[in-house]
Amino acid sequence: MYINGAWVNAASEKVRDIINPFNQEVIAQVAEGDAEDAKFAIAAAREAFDNGEWSDTPGAERGQKVFRIAELIERDKEELAELETLDTGKTLEESRADMEDIAGVFRYFAGLADKDGGEVIESPIPDSQSKVVREPVGVCGQITPWNYPLLQAAWKIAPALAAGNTIVLKPSEITPLTTLKVTELMEETGFPKGVVNLVMGPGATVGNELAESHDVDLISFTGGIETGKRIMQTASGNVKNIALELGGKNPNIVFADADFETAVDQALNAVFFHAGQVCSAGARLILEDSIHDRFVEELKKRAERIKLGNGFDEDTQSGPLISAEHREKVENYVEIGKEEGAKLLVGGARPENPELQDGFFYLPTIFTECTTDMRIVQEEVFGPVLTIERFQTEEESVKLANDSIYGLAGAVFTKDIDKAERIAGKLRMGTVWINDFHPYFAQAPWGGYKQSGIGRELGKPGLEEYTETKHIFRNVNPEPIHWFKA
Numbered sequence: 001m002y003i004n005g006a007w008v009n010a011a012s013e014k015v016r017d018i019i020n021p022f023n024q025e026v027i028a029q030v031a032e033g034d035a036e037d038a039k040f041a042i043a044a045a046r047e048a049f050d051n052g053e054w055s056d057t058p059g060a061e062r063g064q065k066v067f068r069i070a071e072l073i074e075r076d077k078e079e080l081a082e083l084e085t086l087d088t089g090k091t092l093e094e095s096r097a098d099m100e101d102i103a104g105v106f107r108y109f110a111g112l113a114d115k116d117g118g119e120v121i122e123s124p125i126p127d128s129q130s131k132v133v134r135e136p137v138g139v140c141g142q143i144t145p146w147n148y149p150l151l152q153a154a155w156k157i158a159p160a161l162a163a164g165n166t167i168v169l170k171p172s173e174i175t176p177l178t179t180l181k182v183t184e185l186m187e188e189t190g191f192p193k194g195v196v197n198l199v200m201g202p203g204a205t206v207g208n209e210l211a212e213s214h215d216v217d218l219i220s221f222t223g224g225i226e227t228g229k230r231i232m233q234t235a236s237g238n239v240k241n242i243a244l245e246l247g248g249k250n251p252n253i254v255f256a257d258a259d260f261e262t263a264v265d266q267a268l269n270a271v272f273f274h275a276g277q278v279c280s281a282g283a284r285l286i287l288e289d290s291i292h293d294r295f296v297e298e299l300k301k302r303a304e305r306i307k308l309g310n311g312f313d314e315d316t317q318s319g320p321l322i323s324a325e326h327r328e329k330v331e332n333y334v335e336i337g338k339e340e341g342a343k344l345l346v347g348g349a350r351p352e353n354p355e356l357q358d359g360f361f362y363l364p365t366i367f368t369e370c371t372t373d374m375r376i377v378q379e380e381v382f383g384p385v386l387t388i389e390r391f392q393t394e395e396e397s398v399k400l401a402n403d404s405i406y407g408l409a410g411a412v413f414t415k416d417i418d419k420a421e422r423i424a425g426k427l428r429m430g431t432v433w434i435n436d437f438h439p440y441f442a443q444a445p446w447g448g449y450k451q452s453g454i455g456r457e458l459g460k461p462g463l464e465e466y467t468e469t470k471h472i473f474r475n476v477n478p479e480p481i482h483w484f485k486a
């Protein structure tokens, strides 16, 4: 772990084996911290913030450091991509794309670091001046999940450092390798001691301490809804700032007038990309009745052809699930779907291919005849499982899509752009794609409506999340007001 500018073991000397989900081989052993290690790191981050060395550094200089991290990621991108594939099982092509994105995120926030000089506002009080400035929040606890380990960390690290905060990072305990490597790159970049800290270990100890500590000013969390709720409660002790990026059950509405080939291809990618382990996966396909049968038949054919395998093999289209435990969760949901009366069209089992038996693989699975009252439609499975519902009218499509506790993302496919824009305006989601699925980039804010989260990452709001807003009022002609008699 990296605490106060030094590489250290866990205070308990405990270690954890990191497993390759493709074959269950141990690929690394890392320090396994607990609450005590988190406390050391928080204290270091607190001291580093309070001494002002980093937070008082001019924005332009902070931006240069953040930009340097991007350059080092570019330099080592192949090594990072390989580590990510080893750790998560995702294809190397996906990991390479992630690394390009990640470098872009650091470059984007580096560019924003010196762009906000505050704002002079009109004061209604005579002989006064008012300005509004943004300042760093302070010590930031940053907790990330296993599905996009470094990407989700980058969305937090880059804006936090650009804004002048100090950080304690806690990656998912099962996929820490790329965050570890980037911490080395941040050491190489050279930050004052205590500005960057990395503590590995379980959520229940390390994560809980970050959420609970009164020395942490902001907790930024990406992960599941139940963990998010717990963090909100734990963080209430010192009313710390909270940013939550939680799950989704994202609808994909396809109208009969959509380009058929594009819509089928995108529907497949929407849900089965990265074995469905994507917060914004298009796991709910909402199809116009008149194209339902033809669309479903085509989807089935293509889902059966998805090539599962080792993320390092060029012809692999999808890797394994992350763990045995997670595969069991997915299997359990498939059973629930069957019990609820959804019709299993394809998949619903582990693959029989002998080469895949050591990995946590699960076949791309599609249910038809689904209705919104089913758990398989409402709950986040986070695996390669698609549910299909039908609609007759535009109004019905919107009603079905919005019938969810989640509000992360959704899409609409149609050639009628007026209709698409109308629907985009009505969907209660943080991101709506028209005739596309999945694009996200550093310039556009990302986050959820409803129970998909609080706050936004990326874009200008992604930097603002890491700032406090201060109003400075100056009386330019001070004199007694004599409210109380002298």
Ligand SMILES: NC(=O)c1ccc[n+]([C@@H]2O[C@H](COP(=O)([O-])OP(=O)(O)OC[C@H]3O[C@@H](n4cnc5c(N)ncnc54)[C@H](O)[C@@H]3O)[C@@H](O)[C@H]2O)c1
Binding pocket: 143, 144, 145, 146, 147, 148, 152, 170, 171, 172, 173, 201, 202, 203, 204, 206, 207, 208, 211, 222, 223, 224, 225, 227, 228, 230, 231, 245, 246, 247, 248, 278, 279, 280, 380, 382, 408, 447, 448, 452, 453
């Ligand atoms: N909205 C987004 O942008 C986004 C992006 C990626 C993933 N996700 C969501 O992440 C989830 C999958 O990730 P996961 O299984 O790693 O989620 P998770 O909630 O199990 O774990 C996420 C992180 O929280 C930590 N944690 C667990 N218990 C904790 C506690 N009590 N206190 C503090 N920290 C704790 C874990 O150790 C891990 O680092 C899915 O629901 C997915 O939708 C959302």
Ligand SMILES: C[N+](C)(C)CC=O
Binding pocket: 147, 148, 151, 277, 278, 279, 280, 440
């Ligand atoms: C936010 N995103 C899409 C990169 C990953 C979600 O799991």
